[in-house]
Amino acid sequence: MTRLPIPVHVGSEPLDHWDDIEARQRQLAEQAAPWLQKQRRPAIASPTLDWAALGFEPRWVGFDTADCAVALQPSVSPVTVPTSLIASGEALRIEVRPPW
DSSP: OOOEEEEEEEESSSSHHHHHHHHHHHHHHHGGGGHHHHHOOOOOGTTTTHHHTTTEEEEEEEEEOOOOOOOOOOOOOOOOOOOOHHHHHHHOOOOOOOOO
């Protein structure tokens, strides 16, 4: 039986967005605007992260997320949820709200 990947909403811009940011940072170097200089790719948007091996299909900011089972937001406090728990299909909803 083939398991389809679980759609996961990732609260980050897609990989090509970060590739473009990093290319402009290299190209402009110190001449880049301060905003551009401060941009950093979140770990969750790493091009080496093998989503398929984990059994997930990432849906980035701007993608259709209506059928996503989980939402990951890298700018909110970090929460560790074992991928096996999500992939097992168990009912799970975690909301992390900032203290402010």
